[in-house]
Amino acid sequence: MSTYAQKKGFGATIWDYLTTVDHKKIAILYLIAGGIFFILGGLEAVFIRIQLAVPDNNFVTAGQYNEILTMHGTTMIFLAAMPLLFAFMNAIMPLQIGARDVAFPFLNSLGFWLFFFGGLFLNLSWFLDGAPDAGWTSYASLSLDSAGHGIDFYALGLQISGAGTLIGGINFLVTIINMRAPGMTYMRMPLFTWSTFVASALILFAFPPLTIGLFFLIFDRMFGSNFFDPTMGGNTILWEHLFWIFGHPEVYILILPAFGIFSEIFATFSRKRLFGYSSMVFATVLIGFLGFMVWAHHMFTTGMGPVANAIFAVATMAIAVPTGIKIFNWLFTMWGGSIKFTTPMLWAVAFIPSFVAGGVTGIMLATAAADYQYHDSYFVVAHFHYVIVGGVVFALLAGTHFYWPKMFGTMLNEFLGKITFWLFLIGFHLTFFIQHFLGLMGMPRRIFTFLKGQGLETGNMISTVGAIFMSIAVIVLLINIVITSVKNEKVGNDPWEDGRTLEWALPSPPPFYNFKQLPLVRGLDAYWIEKMEGKQGMTPAEPLGDIHMPNNSIIPVIMSIGLFIAAFGAMYHNEHSWGIPVLIGGMLITLLSMFFRSVKDDHGFHIHKEDLLEDEDKGGKA
């Protein structure tokens, strides 16, 4: 423990987290908030499966079903998967490149709070006249027609949290470009850092189209414009394009960091250098690039014509090539390695067949002519759950076990971890494998019930049973977390004993300044190299000196609350006279805090050399 982190009261801890600009604490905030939304989205999924367990069910009404379905998708993508990945990016990436923090710590905190208040706003819709009900894609002809304020919650909430994501992505880009430790060239960066880099670039280019689309939607619904209304000269297909120009890169924003986490896990527990490192980097960049050229494969049936369909079909199939390169590289990493089947490694091994299954159905869907049959059926539902759950969620669960010691200093129980793994794996395949066939048998997606005697009963029942398995798995994980935190048995720097990258050279959790002296990086797998030469830790690249640190700040929270308030004003201004004043008032709060932040000089503070030395004397390695 550092001398700076003395025991604090509960209130002080809360205040510390509200104002923190430390990437490791922001990572914990992302983990907690993302975890809560993940559980919420999971509950919604369970409701969906209960409703569809038997034919003609009336567990929920059709209207409620639409709301639950929409909120499940929206929550899982925007409020669970992305923030959870951001948690690991924040926690690990700066350590992996040997930086003391991200490039803009203040913005890092702002990004989190915008995401948090956006998500909160979206979920308040449950209590204030109804949640959005036009699907997570919110196609304009449906969403403009939706009564009540559900869609307004969707548009405004995602706009706020989207701004947070964009800020986060830019921050990671600048961090990776500018803050690498001496010797950390691009081609020595661990693959998780590389995938963070490419995913952040995708965020940079993919979120602006979403922002534009959402603004059009906000203006159409709340301020009388007609961007998407064909009767007034607008174009409803415009939304679909804008949404998918964002939406397809978005799925790669999710999967690339997942690939990164698995790459680290494969190398670590095969105790071998990652096979084909440079081709991995190349494939990651190529996937990122191609990800922008394929969005219209979600729109084959909108009548774009055979030429456009053919172009987008071929472009889509091309992505399978770099993806295949990656799969083979992971297999060859394991080949001849001395493999340790820890919990993270189990997830990684199970990920390969699951994800490949999702990729194969992807290619099937990309065949434009065939997609006329598959489109909007449960086959598509099976496809994207195979890639998103079998890829992204597996990676998040693997990462939780793998990086838990680095984030919290304790080790999750391996036995419980393996129980979670097996329950989840079985549940996952039970739930989604059968859905391929339900789709091929003609069950459309987004229906709230189905009739008896059409051969859909057994499949749906199996699917629901699978969902129960997955729920139990998540509960076991939560129990594991509680037990581990209560026991609180601290571990050392490299608890898996096979750590290869820089983060494992630091105490768990690292001191708030990360590196007393920036390390000298001598190659890929920097820490492994030193270990193999029998050294205790990294060779420092600089003399011990004062470290400059940023001050904590509450302003990010205030800025985000301002937008949160303004969103209510925008939503209600048509029926309440207080709408416009609240909108302006909220914006003023945000603008004034921006102004305050700009004029007030905040130079941060220095940790003095003497304090750093003292830290060491007390055996400061935690």
Add this chain to the structure above:
Amino acid sequence: MANQQPTSGNPRVDIAYRKKKNAEEMRHQVITFALMIFLTLVAFAAVGYADFSGWFVVPFILLLAIVQVIFQLYYFMHMSHKGHENPQLFLFTGVLVGAVTILAFMTVIWW
């Protein structure tokens, strides 16, 4: 001494060399500035001259605009200098993504 975070593109070149470089730089800037004014005048002339049809004028001033942007980026915002590889990469990627979007919108939605 506080430890600095290393940043890329931080060349420690000596003063004399920098002076010479700056003078050269200044000359380029003046020349491009004059050129840009000239191009602006040409654009105004093209619009003002009644005999040219819109089919000529619009593409023509768009072309001039692109040239101006390039001048701006390379001579005034120093993109030609070393250490600007990353901004270049991201700028051009952005332009490419934007162009693909516009192309698709023109051909698939509105055409």
